[in-house]
Amino acid sequence: MKKTAIQSGSPFRVTGEMTGVLLLALFIVVVLPLGLDTFRLNMVGKYLTYAFVALGLVLCWGSAGILSLGQGIFFGLGGYCMAMFLKLEASSPEATKIQSTPGIPDFMDWNQLTALPWFWEPFHSLTFSVVAVVAVPALLAFVVGLAMFKRRVGGVYFAIITQAFAAILTILIVGQQGYTGGINGITDLRTLKGWDIRTDEAKLVLYFVNAALLIGCILLCLYVRHSKLGRILVALRDKEDRVRFSGYDVANFKIFVFCFAAALSAVGGAMFTLQVGFMSPSFVGIVPSIEMVIYCAVGGRLSLLGAVYGTLLVNWAKTLLSESFPELWLFAMGALFIGVVMVFPNGLAGLYQQHLAPHLKRALSRGRPGVAAPAATIIPPHTAAD
Amino acid sequence: MSSDKTNGGLRSPFRRKLLLGMAALPAVGLLTRNAAAQALATDAVNTTKLAVTDSTVKVGILHSTTGTMAISETGSVQAEKLAIAQINEMGGVLGRKIEVIQEDGASDWPTFAEKARKLLVEDKVAAVFGCWTSASRKAVLPVFEQYNGMLYYPTFYEGLEQSKNVIYTGQEATQQILAGLDWVSKEKGAKSFFLIGSDYIWPRTSNKIARKHIEKNGQKVVGEEYFPLGHTQFNSVINKIKLTKPDVIYASVVGGSNVAFYKQLKAAGINLEKQTLMTISVTEDEMLGIGGENIAGAYACMKYFQSLKNPNNEKFVAAFKKMWGGESVIGDVTQAGYLGPWLWKLTAEKAQSFDVDKIAAASDGIEFTGAPEGYVRIHANHHLWSKTRVGRARMDGQFDMVYETADLIEPDPFPKGYQ
Numbered sequence: 151m152k153k154t155a156i157q158s159g160s161p162f163r164v165t166g167e168m169t170g171v172l173l174l175a176l177f178i179v180v181v182l183p184l185g186l187d188t189f190r191l192n193m194v195g196k197y198l199t200y201a202f203v204a205l206g207l208v209l210c211w212g213s214a215g216i217l218s219l220g221q222g223i224f225f226g227l228g229g230y231c232m233a234m235f236l237k238l239e240a241s242s243p244e245a246t247k248i249q250s251t252p253g254i255p256d257f258m259d260w261n262q263l264t265a266l267p268w269f270w271e272p273f274h275s276l277t278f279s280v281v282a283v284v285a286v287p288a289l290l291a292f293v294v295g296l297a298m299f300k301r302r303v304g305g306v307y308f309a310i311i312t313q314a315f316a317a318i319l320t321i322l323i324v325g326q327q328g329y330t331g332g333i334n335g336i337t338d339l340r341t342l343k344g345w346d347i348r349t350d351e352a353k354l355v356l357y358f359v360n361a362a363l364l365i366g367c368i369l370l371c372l373y374v375r376h377s378k379l380g381r382i383l384v385a386l387r388d389k390e391d392r393v394r395f396s397g398y399d400v401a402n403f404k405i406f407v408f409c410f411a412a413a414l415s416a417v418g419g420a421m422f423t424l425q426v427g428f429m430s431p432s433f434v435g436i437v438p439s440i441e442m443v444i445y446c447a448v449g450g451r452l453s454l455l456g457a458v459y460g461t462l463l464v465n466w467a468k469t470l471l472s473e474s475f476p477e478l479w480l481f482a483m484g485a486l487f488i489g490v491v492m493v494f495p496n497g498l499a500g501l502y503q504q505h506l507a508p509h510l511k512r513a514l515s516r517g518r519p520g521v522a523a524p525a526a527t528i529i530p531p532h533t534a535a536d
Numbered sequence: 537m538s539s540d541k542t543n544g545g546l547r548s549p550f551r552r553k554l555l556l557g558m559a560a561l562p563a564v565g566l567l568t569r570n571a572a573a574q575a576l577a578t579d580a581v582n583t584t585k586l587a588v589t590d591s592t593v594k595v596g597i598l599h600s601t602t603g604t605m606a607i608s609e610t611g612s613v614q615a616e617k618l619a620i621a622q623i624n625e626m627g628g629v630l631g632r633k634i635e636v637i638q639e640d641g642a643s644d645w646p647t648f649a650e651k652a653r654k655l656l657v658e659d660k661v662a663a664v665f666g667c668w669t670s671a672s673r674k675a676v677l678p679v680f681e682q683y684n685g686m687l688y689y690p691t692f693y694e695g696l697e698q699s700k701n702v703i704y705t706g707q708e709a710t711q712q713i714l715a716g717l718d719w720v721s722k723e724k725g726a727k728s729f730f731l732i733g734s735d736y737i738w739p740r741t742s743n744k745i746a747r748k749h750i751e752k753n754g755q756k757v758v759g760e761e762y763f764p765l766g767h768t769q770f771n772s773v774i775n776k777i778k779l780t781k782p783d784v785i786y787a788s789v790v791g792g793s794n795v796a797f798y799k800q801l802k803a804a805g806i807n808l809e810k811q812t813l814m815t816i817s818v819t820e821d822e823m824l825g826i827g828g829e830n831i832a833g834a835y836a837c838m839k840y841f842q843s844l845k846n847p848n849n850e851k852f853v854a855a856f857k858k859m860w861g862g863e864s865v866i867g868d869v870t871q872a873g874y875l876g877p878w879l880w881k882l883t884a885e886k887a888q889s890f891d892v893d894k895i896a897a898a899s900d901g902i903e904f905t906g907a908p909e910g911y912v913r914i915h916a917n918h919h920l921w922s923k924t925r926v927g928r929a930r931m932d933g934q935f936d937m938v939y940e941t942a943d944l945i946e947p948d949p950f951p952k953g954y955q
Contacts, residue, residue, distance in 0.1 A: 189657040193650065248950070260696055260741060321764060325735060333736045333765065334671040335645065338678050348682050427678055430645050430671065472647075473654070476640035480602050 166507075170455045171368055178361045188350045195357040195425045197465035198364055200225075202418025204446040204457035205364075205371055206411030211443070212451035213375060214407045215387030216304070220312030221415050221442050223319050224287035226434035228416025230323075230330075231286055233429035234270060235279035236339035236347075255336070261328035270329075276343060283420040284413045291412035295405035302401070304390075313436050320435040335430025339423065347424055360421045364458070367414055371454050374410070383407055415442075448490050450499025459498050576630055581889045584684075587660040588890050593632040595620070595877070596639060596655035598666030598676075603643025604766075604791070609668045611821055612690050612873035613638070614860045616665045619877035622855065629881045630890070637661060645675035652676040656683040662890045663688065665876040668869070670694060670737050677702070686892045688876030691869050692816070692838075694741035695949035700896045703879060704919045705872040707839055708949045709742045712816050715924035715941050716837030717749050723939070724812050726783035728756045732773060732797075733788035733817075735762040742788050742816060745954045758782050763789070768796035774804045787815040794822050798830040808833035814926075819867025820933060828931040838868040840909040841927045841935040852908040865933065871908050878904055879914065911944070919947030 182194055203221045211217045243253040251264045258266070272278045294315060298308055323330045331337070339347070346352055374380050386393040386400050394400050423429045432438065449460020467486055471479035494501045578590050587594035597616055599609035620634045628634055637659050639651035648667065655661045656679065663686040667673045670693055680687050680701040687702045695708035720726050729750050733739025739762065747757050758780040761773045770793075777785060789797050794817070801808070813834040820842050823831065842853060842865060852874065856866055879902055884890055887898035900916040913921045921944040927935030 187658075189653060192653075196646075196650070257737070260694075260737060262744070324764060327735070327737065327740070334674045337674045340678075348678065426646060426649065428646075428649070428675060430675070432645055469650070472640050472642065472651075476638050477601050479640065480642075 167372060167455075171365065171372070174368070174455055174458060175361075175365050178364070179358065183354075183357070188353060191357055192353045192425060193469065194462070195353070195360050196422060197462055198360055198458075199418040199422040199425065200442060200445055200465065201364060201458045201461040202367060202421070203415040203442045204449060204461045205367055205454055206414035207443060207446040208451060208454050208457045209371055209374065209383070210407050210411035211446065212453075213380060213387065214383040214404065216404060216408060217306075217309045217443070218312045218408065218411065218439075219309045219436070219443060220314075220316040220439050221411065222434050222436075222439035223312075223316050224291060224412040224415035225419040225422070225438075225442070226319070226323075226429070226431070227287040227290065228283045228419030229423040229429040229433060230336065230419075231273070231279055231282040231416075232420040232423040233336040233339060234273040235276060236342060236423065237336045238266075238270065238274055239342070240338060240340045255331070256338070257331045257334065257336075258328055263328045267329050280420075283416055287412045287416035287419075288409045291409040292405060295401075295408040299401040299404040299408075304404075313439070316434060316436050316439050320431050323431040323434060331430075333431060335428055335432070337428040337430075339427050342424065348427060353425065356421070356425050360425065363417060363421065367417065368454055368458070371414075375454075379403070379406075444487060448487070448497050450497030450501075452496065453499030453503075456497055456499025456502070463498070576888065581630055581884075582662075582891065583889075584891050584893075585660060586662045586890055586892075588632065588662060591632055592635050593629060593890060594635045594637055594659060594661045595880075596637050596659065596661040596664040596666065598639050598641055598648065598651055598655060598664050599668060600641045600643040600672075601638075602640055605641075605643040605668055605672075607825075608791070608821060608869070609641075611864075611867060611870035612666075612668065614864070615690075615856070615866070615870045615874035616877055618856055618859050619874050621859070623877055623881050629884050630888070634877070641666070641672055645671050648672040649675045649679055652679040652685070652687075653683070656680070656685040662686070662884075662892075663880045663895070665690075665873065665880075667691070673697075673702075684892050686880070686895055688880060690873035690876060692872075694738045695951070696741065698917050698919075698949050700918070701892070702918060703876070703899060703914065704947075704949075705875045705879065706869060706920075707922060707924075708919055708947050709738075709745050710948050710951045710954065711919075711922060711924060711945050712837055712839070713742060713746050714749055715945060716814060716816070716835075716926055717746060717753075719926055719939050720784055720812065720814055720835070721753060721755065724783065726755065726812065728758045728780070728782045729784045729786050730758055730777055730780060730782035731760040731786045731788075733762055734767070734790045734793060735764050739788035739790070739817075743786070745951065746786060748954045763793065765791060765793065767793050770797045770800045771804070774800055774806070777806070778804070783812060785811065785813040787813060788817045789815075790817045792825070794818060795825050795827075795830075798826045798834075802830050808929075818929070819869065820865040820935070821867040821870070823929065823933040824865060828929065828933045831929045832931045834929045835938070836927050836929065836935060838925055838927065838935075839922045840868045840871040841925065841937055842866045843927075843934050844909065844925075844937060846908075846910060848906050848910065849908040875904060875907055875912065875920070878906065883914075913944070915947050917947060917949060919949060921946060 183191055186194065203225050207221060237255045241253060241255045246252045246256060249256065249259040251259055254263060254266050298311060324333050341347060347356065382393060382398060382403055386403060390400055445461040445464050446457045448464050449458065450456030468483060471482045475482065578588055582588040597613055599613045600606050601610065601613065620636055623629060624633050637655060639655060641648040641651055652664065655664055665688045667676060667687065667689050668691050673689055677699060681699060685701060688705055689702055690705050692706040692712050693708060695710065731743045731746060733743055743760060750757055759776055808831065814837060815834060816837050818831065818836050819838060853866060857864060882904060883895050883898050883902050886902060887894040899914045899918060902914040904912050909922065915921055923944055924941045925937055926939040927937050929935055
């Protein structure tokens with residue numbers, strides 16, 4: 151798992167993937183900002199935060215075959231950690247002097263709290279908050295993973311349990327509104343260390359930070375996939391028992407990839423909070439978690455880049471359709487999903503691999519005879535994950 | 537719905553309108569005459585680049601037409617569209633026809649924020665009529681304050697809020713609660729209350745105010761329980777009600793939970809003809825789902841009932857049914873939604889401008905005599921002066937009004953002594 155190289159992959163695939171990352175970076179960092187006004191760009195920024203979740207799912211579900219229907223938990227926790235810091239900054243005693251207890255967040259005051267709860271205290275520190283953004287969700291994923299995978303709970307049962315966790319956490323957040331803001335969430339976030347995050351300039355900066363983080367995460371995921379670890383993940387997806395009999399502790403690998411996916415989602419959640427300006431339990435529950443799986447499925451659950459494009463496509467469609475047909479858009483979305491699954495079950499990436507890539511490859515190898523690229527192995531045969 | 541940037545080309549859309557207007561010559565004649573008579577150049581009424589042309593002004597409607605809240609918010613959309621159609625028939629606002637851009641909040645708070653931003657930044661609407669739940673309002677409020685938009689919000693709500701950029705056309709909590717409690721104490725000699733609500737900010741704040749008022753009057757709260765939104769098992773709380781035997785059950789259960797709550801009350805043998813129940817969350821709209829036979833006899837504390845007898849309301853109900861079908865019912869919030877476009881029109885005419893700053897400043901003291909609920913007036917704190925009314929639920933899904941306050945009640949979103 152240490153320093154395993156990429157050399158085992160075919161040259162075409164590696165260069166192809168890097169070109170893909172470069173093209174995506176170009177698209178996000180240059181094309182979109184030039185082509186869109188700040189409002190639409192901020193919207194794309196919001197969509198891209200979901201792409202972090204989709205990346206995690208590609209590793210967790212696509213590579214390792216662990217379907218989690220509760221990624222919203224981690225997206226939400228990451229977002230809440232960020233929101234708590236921002237909310238405390240927005241609740242200075244001067245800004246909240248009309249409250250009965252100035253200096254605490256407004257929703258606590260509405261719920262008759264008279265002091266800041268102990269677990270809010272550390273969120274005065276930005277460093278702590280940033281660490282918590284990743285650590286809290288990863289820790290929860292670790293505990294859940296430990297409890298499930300060590301007992302060899304997997305497949306559909308695992309999916310259902312993650313879903314249950316999503317429901318539990320939503321109920322917890324909604325029920326404890328004095329501590330969490332309840333169903334309204336944590337709203338009206340203003341500044342980050344004195345820097346107003348609501349202005350157009352701030353939104354632009356945050357967009358680029360978000361884009362850079364996303365590209366960084368994609369590279370990290372690529373590294374994991376091409377490492378020995380990535381291969382073991384694929385192996386345990388396809389034949390778990392053989393991996394176990396070969397002497398690997400399967401559970402540890404699963405726990406790792408689940409925590410990794412959780413941490414990715416959490417980064418997305420934190421960036422979401424920064425760009426949208428609030429966080430609410432509506433991202434934690436079952437429905438958003440499943441929606442995030444859909445983004446990944448539309449993009450192609452085996453392709454990291456496909457997941458990003460899928461996220462963008464689904465969300466664009468959602469926004470445009472709902473703007474054009476406020477009464478009917480949900481039907482159009484439904485049709486889109488059914489269409490995607492019926493026509494190209496491996497998502498956008500599958501479409502690309504099957505129809506576009508061969509042509510590209512032929513065009514490329516014509517220039518370089520002798521490099522006969524092996525057949526793309528991105529798409530596995532249609533075997534059930536379990 | 538595509539956002540053509542109408543600001544830039546004032547001339548061409550106007551000319552197109554004139555050409556189109558060959559078929560409707562009289563209307564255009566009236567319009568241009570109006571515009572000429574008032575002599576309000578677009579530059580003068582719109583100094584902040586809103587979507588206003590010589591002949592039109594764009595506004596937004598932002599409610600959930602899909603998702604769990606659609607059932608409640610549809611009425612508000614219908615009322616707002618009715619008001620806008622009526623205003624357009626009368627020649628529009630400052631000589632300009634209102635054009636509506638409708639967006640779907642999809643019962644999802646971030647979507648509300650996104651769409652609010654779209655309406656303000658892309659479409660540059662002069663006003664938005666919309667939002668329903670507190671959560672959606674909280675989500676859009678920073679957007680309206682940042683981009684300086686104007687929101688007309690129709691729902692009765694918990695108070696504790698006041699913004700230059702919002703006109704609250706529903707009641708804040710004290711307006712809805714205090715007079716109703718006084719009435720039930722006097723009329724029914726109530727000594728003990730059982731508070732039950734859905735678990736979010738509005739029921740909790742409302743019950744906080746109710747509890748303070750009850751205890752101030754020397755009466756007693758014998759129970760206070762909350763249930764998550766969408767909860768359908770009320771048996772345990774019904775048992776507690778039976779044990780504590782309160783004089784009044786005070787309910788702020790919202791949405792679909794209502795259906796289960798009233799059916800289970802009835803099944804448990806609690807007869808609302810004998811047991812006094814007062815609710816602040818059931819309007820004619822909810823009655824459709826609950827069924828008159830399950831709730832008949834309960835008292836609701838609102839500011840409007842469809843059955844109100846006054847000429848304004850009779851005209852309003854007739855027009856509403858003509859536009860949206862004879863089966864439609866009109867609840868408290870629907871009526872408050874209807875007030876929004878009218879109040880905005882009156883304010884714009886007083887301010888002689890569509891500029892949000894001028895509208896916000898001119899709102900104080902705006903009177904609307906044509907309101908179905910009767911005369912209303914905007915307070916300096918951007919809430920409405922309005923009456924409190926108590927209605928008794930009938931089998932047919934309507935209410936008989938049994939009490940109304942003599943005077944308009946002053947809105948007090950930050951009530952001293954109730955926090």
